[in-house]
Amino acid sequence: MRFLFTFFLLFQSLISQQVDPHRLNHNAEPIFQTIHLNLNPDKNDYSGSTIISLKIKEELSSFRLHGSDFNITEIELRQGSELISVGYEFLDYGLLKIKPIQAPLIGDYKLYVTFNGTVSKKGEGISKFVKDSLNYIYTQFQAIKARKSFPCFDEPNFKFPYQISITSPKEYLVVSNTPIETETVNGSEKTVLFKNTKPLPSYLLAFAVGPYETTQIPGLKIPGRIILPKGNLDKSRIAKNMTAKLLTALENYFGMPYPYEKLDFIGVSGHGGAMENPGLVVYMEGLLIDAEEVPLTQKRDIAYFVAHELAHMWFGDLVTLEWWDDTWLNEGFADWISMEILIQQFPELKPREQLLKNFNWALWGDVKATTEPIHRIVQGDDNPEDVFDGLTYAKSQIVLRMIESWIGRDTFKKALNNYFKKYKWKNTTADDLIITLQKVSGKNVKQVMNDFVFQAGIPLLKANLKDANTIQLTQQRYKGVENGNEYNTLWHIPLSIKIYDGNTVHKKKIFLNQHSEEFSFPGIDNIEWVYLKEDLLGYFIAVVPIRFYTNMTGQPYLTKYEKNDLLSGLGYSHLAGILNPTDILDMAYKLRQSSDPSIIETFATRIYTIWNIYKEGFNAEDFSIFANKTVLPLLESVGYGFSLVESNSKTNARDLLFDVLGQNPDVIKRSNKFANKYLKNENTLNSKHRPYLPRLFYSEGTLELHEEIMSRLKNSNIADERWLLSQTIGWFKNDILVKKNLEYSLSADLEPFQRLFIAMGVQSMYKWDIENKQTLIPWLKQNYVTLKEKVSEDILNNWLPFFVWDYDDLSLFNDLFPKDKRSRSMQKSLEKRIETLKKNKKLRELYGKDVKEYLSGFGKSVEATQ
Ligand SMILES: [Zn+2]
Known part of the structure; x- marks a missing residue:
């Protein structure tokens, strides 16, 4: 095993030493x-x-x-x-x-x-946008x-x-x-x-050139401005007021002042994120222009983005990576330190929620057979943008966080200070940093890094009790139920664990070296349970015996984030074919009265997944009894209406529970009530209103409503609202309106993202009704060339495979994009989509009958107890 792996590394370094004919010398x-x-x-x-x-x-x-x-x-x-x-x-x-x-x-x-x-006009190179008829x-x-x-x-x-x-x-x-x-x-x-x-x-x-306006960023030691399209200056508050605090925190961490002469932030329409140009950071305008009232999660997004871009001033700008195959270190590092700073300086923004989100982002690709190592070889004829994904950002971030905790905060910081002093204004490879970390810490950082950076996939860690004071840990590469490959991957994993002995929780640090290893804890008697990821430290999926779960979730010894992470292990066990989904349904029923939003969120996610995979096979009436007895209480606990200061967990849970209950007439009525309320009363709509709107347009998609949304969309000045409304018009069910909306998505003055959001809105309705597919796919086929001219080709190609909803759509897709016409990113995205189809099919074969029986039995037993 070690031999094979070393050989692989050797092979890679040979490749990189070869002259790439598409690169400059x-x-x-x-x-x-x-x-x-x-x-x-x-x-x-x-x-x-x-x-x-x-x-x-x-x-x-x-x-x-x-x-x-x-x-x-x-x-x-x-x-x-x-x-x-x-x-x-x-x-x-x-x-x-x-x-x-x-x-x-x-x-x-x-x-x-x-x-x-x-x-x-697509945000590529020297680009142009129009706002309020100004260029x-x-x-x-x-x-x-x-x-x-x-x-x-x-x-x-x-x-x-x-x-x-x-x-x-x-x-x-x-x-x-x-x-x-x-x-x-x-x-x-x-x-x-x-x-x-x-x-x-x-x-x-x-x-940048145009009728932009500027305002000073307060509290900086160098000149700095917020630069915005005309007429928006008074709407910029959050980023403006956070910047000095974030920059100072970074200067203190790196032990060196901001390395450039000035710091301007510019907000533009049509950009999908932010870009760390030294002295002139470009943001999508929604990050610099605030709506009247801003939800907590949006504030956190802004802080996270600003911190990320500022971190790049050192990591990426001052010290630049030699070549794109180390992009993971650049982005992972910027995400890692942004999280650190948010945790230290802005705890009120609940940064660990973002960490959980990032973990799920990384896992989305990494649990699949087609996943790749974080470190990917980028050749001169590849598009380096293909590597900007969940592995590059989120997996790298979580791995770095694990390493920092293992070698110690101060050691990690000292190593980074040395690194920046030595390499400023130069280029480096990832090895330069890893060697510095290894030297300063005296620990085998390279071994752990290599395991996580050059090997594909994520470890599945199973914990068991061996005896009263010994636990046994086993590791294997996680694989979905559809994945027939045999893996023998080994990771060296530093762990921070929590052990409960019936009285207190003990925090311990251990290091897993083997596929299977026992750890004894003399002095701790009668271990009741163990949790493997204290404070979300570690990149792996942890699974514990099923009896642990209910013990652990009811206790105060795990934080809500840890509980959320723990319970997500249930979902992955189901998808791996090692846990029957009826166990999850049963546990959800038992915990339906929980008031902990993170528990509700995890069950909402699991139930949503189960509903999505098995719904064709079970009796809808049986499910609606289960939904009314289990899902509805969960929804009632979260509450129907959203509040600006609520956590992500609540918002996500509500969103998913609404989807699961999408056919329930009472829920449709309630969500319509809320949707109407928000439409009539709110100055601006933002992503938080998303759960309510689809049902309104789907169930009452009248022409008048359509007119109203269109006029709101045309007059909206807030990016977040424009994007939501674009998606919203895609939600109308009426076939004539669907066609009209898709035509509109090609019309003159929309941003590239809005065009895409309209089609995405249509696609997101598949889950209730796949009729729209008959309109959408032929339309895409007809308008692909026009769409390609108007939307960034990379983004379009990445996203198109999501239209493949079931196996029947594959032939349409192949017809539209024969294999030799697919970009690398489209091919990769399609392979992942096919894997999901296979997985769902396999799960239905395995558990479809059990789920059906559970639901019909559930209906009967509920009736019997009434
Ligand atoms: Zn970045």
């Missing part, structure tokens, strides 16, 4: 680049020029950099005052080859290029979009200073990564020259 080394752009947001094209200073270290007959999607109008190479004529060729994978008439080249050169191109430009270059905008060396290990200058209509705000050096007005135009940047990779360059 460092024979031609850029050391400085100026970029001048003529940008007018009111136009659809732009022009520019660039000068790249290069050192050519060995004799070359040609060299390559990146460039695509723009036209070159002039190009020349100079050595001192000598002009060298050159030809150029656009190659595949965004490469641009420069070939001098006279070769060879050696020494110092300057490459001059003038070019022009078109502004994107704005901003940029998004990660991972490989700078090359679409201007000639550059577009790989993260080309890290050197740039100087940007922009000519625009003089009335517009022009910003970039650095402060302004000079500004000159010439007639109706101005030219803004920015100061040189620190050494940066091309993916971190950023600029």
